[in-house]
Amino acid sequence: MARATPPVELDETLKGTPGQLETREMLLNVGPAHPAMHGIIRIVATLDGEKIVDADVEIGYLHRGFEKMSEMVDYNGVIPYADRLNYVSPLINNMGYCMAVEKALGLSVPERCHYIRVIMSEISRITDHLTCVGASAMELGAFTVFLYMIKAREFLWELVEMVTGARLTVSYCRVGGVKGDLPDEFHEQCRKALDETRKVLAESDGLLTRNRIFVDRMSGIGKISADDAISHGITGPFLRASGVDYDVRKDCPYAVYDRLQFDVPIGTRGDNLDRFLVRMEEMRQSIRIIEQALRDIPPGPVLTDPETGRPMAAAAMVDRAKAGEIQAIADARAVTDPTLDGSARPLQSSIAAGEKRVLLPAKEDAYGNIEGLMRHFKLVMYGHGVRPPKGEVYFPVEGANGELGFYVVSDGADTPYRVRVRPPCFFIMSALPKLLIGDMIADLTPTFGSVNMIGGELDR
Amino acid sequence: MTAASLLQAIKDRFPLATRACHSYRGDATVVIGREFLLEVARTLKTDPAFQMNFLMDMTAVDFSAFGSKASPAFFSSSGVSVKASPQIPDPDPWLGPPGPERFVVVYHFFSLALKHRLRLEVPVDEADAEVDSLTSLWACANWLEREVWDMFGIRFRGHPSLKRILMYEEFVGHPLRKDYPVNKRQPLIGPVN
Amino acid sequence: MFGEGFLTSRLEEALGWARKYSIFQYPFVTACCGMEYMATACAHYDVDRFGAGLPRFSPRQADVLFVVGTISHKMAPVMKRIYDQMAEPKWVVAFGVCTCTGGFYDNYATVMGIDTIIPVDVYIPGCPPRPEYVLDGLLKLQAKIQAEHATGRRPPSPDGFGGASPAPEMRPEVE
Numbered sequence: 001m002a003r004a005t006p007p008v009e010l011d012e013t014l015k016g017t018p019g020q021l022e023t024r025e026m027l028l029n030v031g032p033a034h035p036a037m038h039g040i041i042r043i044v045a046t047l048d049g050e051k052i053v054d055a056d057v058e059i060g061y062l063h064r065g066f067e068k069m070s071e072m073v074d075y076n077g078v079i080p081y082a083d084r085l086n087y088v089s090p091l092i093n094n095m096g097y098c099m100a101v102e103k104a105l106g107l108s109v110p111e112r113c114h115y116i117r118v119i120m121s122e123i124s125r126i127t128d129h130l131t132c133v134g135a136s137a138m139e140l141g142a143f144t145v146f147l148y149m150i151k152a153r154e155f156l157w158e159l160v161e162m163v164t165g166a167r168l169t170v171s172y173c174r175v176g177g178v179k180g181d182l183p184d185e186f187h188e189q190c191r192k193a194l195d196e197t198r199k200v201l202a203e204s205d206g207l208l209t210r211n212r213i214f215v216d217r218m219s220g221i222g223k224i225s226a227d228d229a230i231s232h233g234i235t236g237p238f239l240r241a242s243g244v245d246y247d248v249r250k251d252c253p254y255a256v257y258d259r260l261q262f263d264v265p266i267g268t269r270g271d272n273l274d275r276f277l278v279r280m281e282e283m284r285q286s287i288r289i290i291e292q293a294l295r296d297i298p299p300g301p302v303l304t305d306p307e308t309g310r311p312m313a314a315a316a317m318v319d320r321a322k323a324g325e326i327q328a329i330a331d332a333r334a335v336t337d338p339t340l341d342g343s344a345r346p347l348q349s350s351i352a353a354g355e356k357r358v359l360l361p362a363k364e365d366a367y368g369n370i371e372g373l374m375r376h377f378k379l380v381m382y383g384h385g386v387r388p389p390k391g392e393v394y395f396p397v398e399g400a401n402g403e404l405g406f407y408v409v410s411d412g413a414d415t416p417y418r419v420r421v422r423p424p425c426f427f428i429m430s431a432l433p434k435l436l437i438g439d440m441i442a443d444l445t446p447t448f449g450s451v452n453m454i455g456g457e458l459d460r
Numbered sequence: 461m462t463a464a465s466l467l468q469a470i471k472d473r474f475p476l477a478t479r480a481c482h483s484y485r486g487d488a489t490v491v492i493g494r495e496f497l498l499e500v501a502r503t504l505k506t507d508p509a510f511q512m513n514f515l516m517d518m519t520a521v522d523f524s525a526f527g528s529k530a531s532p533a534f535f536s537s538s539g540v541s542v543k544a545s546p547q548i549p550d551p552d553p554w555l556g557p558p559g560p561e562r563f564v565v566v567y568h569f570f571s572l573a574l575k576h577r578l579r580l581e582v583p584v585d586e587a588d589a590e591v592d593s594l595t596s597l598w599a600c601a602n603w604l605e606r607e608v609w610d611m612f613g614i615r616f617r618g619h620p621s622l623k624r625i626l627m628y629e630e631f632v633g634h635p636l637r638k639d640y641p642v643n644k645r646q647p648l649i650g651p652v653n
Numbered sequence: 654m655f656g657e658g659f660l661t662s663r664l665e666e667a668l669g670w671a672r673k674y675s676i677f678q679y680p681f682v683t684a685c686c687g688m689e690y691m692a693t694a695c696a697h698y699d700v701d702r703f704g705a706g707l708p709r710f711s712p713r714q715a716d717v718l719f720v721v722g723t724i725s726h727k728m729a730p731v732m733k734r735i736y737d738q739m740a741e742p743k744w745v746v747a748f749g750v751c752t753c754t755g756g757f758y759d760n761y762a763t764v765m766g767i768d769t770i771i772p773v774d775v776y777i778p779g780c781p782p783r784p785e786y787v788l789d790g791l792l793k794l795q796a797k798i799q800a801e802h803a804t805g806r807r808p809p810s811p812d813g814f815g816g817a818s819p820a821p822e823m824r825p826e827v828e
């Protein structure tokens with residue numbers, strides 16, 4: 001057992017003389033593999049006791065080469081890569097990229113498609129904020145809130161899966177439209193999911209917003225002033241919590257946001273608590289947007305009468321044609337299931353721009369007649385496909401973390417020449433040292449949680 | 461300001477610096493010579509007519525392979541050249557790559573007060589790939605310039621610490637250049653597969 | 654050599670049973686698969702019912718390394734170091750197709766499959782895998798743990814399952 005050393009008494013008169021107690025700063029390496037780092041990032045904090053004196057942030061551990069890969073695939077092939085940028089709100093990335101390419105093409109999509117994209121974006125925004133608030137609450141010890149919010153997120157993911165087929169990485173939007181129309185039961189399922197989300201938000205609100213421990217840990221920490229935030233290029237809920245009113249949906253509206261009524265919550269102090277409150281309120285506003293959009297969405301196509309020919313399942317038609325029975329199927333009309341859950345609505349006319357050289361034909365046409373087959377071939381085969389005219393465009397949308405912009409340069413070929421994504425959390429992370437310095441080491445976790453760093457977007 | 465009046469104001473203010481300008485698809489774009497960058501950026505930020513307080517984005521484009529992708533021989537006329545629809549503005553045609561130089565550093569600015577955007581393009585030669593740094597004006601330029609250095613190899617005069625940000629320091633080369641093959645790996649550990 | 658007697662085989666079964674139902678995982682989460690990992694660990698799909706509900710964020714205290722999400726070349730040395738710091742017996746689960754084979758990120762930055770660096774026991778492909786697949790992979794891992802002998806040496810079994818790869822310390826270090 002070590003011998004106990006006698007306590008050292010600090011004598012101010014001894015300063016500068018040998019034998020006095022000296023303090024040194026400590027370097028603490030947080031990450032890259034760390035439970036509180038959402039994803040992988042390294043913060044080398046210089047500590048003076050408990051206080052952070054300096055913080056050096058190192059990123060790039062998830063660099064997957066999005067921009068280089070998007071030069072290798074065609075325009076629609078970039079969409080899966082774009083999904084995995086901000087992977088908690090993939091539909092917003094989809095929408096931003098597709099709208100940028102549509103701007104380069106000079107293409108406008110039908111209204112129903114805009115409404116569908118807005119609804120799916122807002123659902124994605126809610127899932128992003130749920131994950132962010134839930135994870136940062138968990139790191140402060142409020143594990144129940146995390147479980148509740150993930151439960152709400154599951155309801156929303158089931159809804160997304162019903163529409164797009166996948167829970168997380170959806171690849172739903174296409175250049176010029178979306179993959180498929182909303183299923184018939186969407187309106188009710190959506191209302192149910194939103195009711196559950198509202199309940200969860202009310203519960204979490206009751207658990208956290210006036211909770212003494214939570215408020216004490218979050219308020220006054222991680223402050224950034226509005227000028228600093230603007231100089232760092234920060235946008236989104238982070239900027240709005242510092243008091244600056246900038247929301248791409250209101251200031252540079254796109255899709256149908258200018259017709260929808262919603263409020264944009266603005267904070268005052270710019271600390272962690274304000275960011276939490278702004279995100280909670282944004283979720284409620286997103287619910288409001290979705291409900292308005294569901295009310296205003298122009299109706300989808302109704303089941304049309306069969307025109308000519310007896311209906312035949314498309315796969316069966318292909319099999320019989322391969323067997324050589326062309327005469328027997330000459331009067332048949334191919335029927336396929338355009339959406340996933342079996343509704344037989346034709347999907348192209350109201351959710352996709354009518355531009356034949358950009359959009360894949362309906363499966364009935366692709367299987368049923370030669371023009372559809374040729375159109376399909378020309379759009380899908382390597383070397384053909386969507387070719388925007390030569391030019392460059394920049395299109396910003398409001399991502400969950402801020403302004404998500406896509407800068408697309410096209411040289412007339414079938415693959416993009418350059419795709420640049422303006423990642424909103426890159427700018428917030430560049431301001432992280434400023435947020436951390438002056439606070440204590442235990443405040444690193446809530447501050448970093450409120451940054452909502454998503455590795456896929458930060459490092460691309 | 462609208463895109464046209466913004467471009468006119470910049471041309472009037474900087475007649476020597478402006479090499480070209482257009483507003484393809486409604487995006488106001490100005491190409492300037494690189495020796496004027498700092499002065500133009502400072503004016504854009506501080507002048508009440510522009511008030512560009514946000515440096516939204518900074519990136520670079522390598523134009524060395526522009527238009528060189530071979531079209532498929534059989535269907536070479538099958539490209540989609542869609543004319544602009546009335547809902548998407550296209551007052552000006554695109555002028556093509558900004559210059560004979562290989563790289564172009566592209567800046568996107570936004571003004572919160574006046575709600576207008578501007579794209580600034582600065583052509584940079586490959587032999588002397590260096591531009592002034594904007595870290596004195598906007599704090600986000602620090603990381604953005606590090607990324608452009610990392611991915612393209614363009615240096616920034618006056619940057620406090622220009623080192624790699626997304627790749628590791630042992631990496632040789634600049635991945636987003638057109639002559640860097642996409643799957644040339646330089647692993648730190650493990651096999652090169 | 655491998656204990657063919659009654660008592661030792663009962664002991665090995667009991668050890669296997671105890672080990673498989675008390676998995677302390679190290680979730681090495683990097684990317685999008687982390688969201689599905691969170692979904693699996695939470696209330697709806699609940700991995701806690703399988704005994705694997707407690708993540709230990711220190712490699713010394715963990716026995717299963719769940720590598721969740723893309724590993725880039727910058728991150729690979731860190732992952733190798735964490736794997737080396739874990740104590741025997743340890744297992745590795747490659748969660749998500751980026752860890753199995755590199756996914757569709759075939760470029761300068763990504764490791765094409767973490768089995769080029771560390772030995773992997775269970776591969777769970779998917780981009781990202783649904784929670785049901787993850788639970789299926791977890792059950793396969795539990796079967797593998799059960800089949801393992803107490804000494805940690807896994808004998809080759811006739812159907813190739815439960816003992817295919819040699820024990821980790823026998824593999825040469827790749828540098």
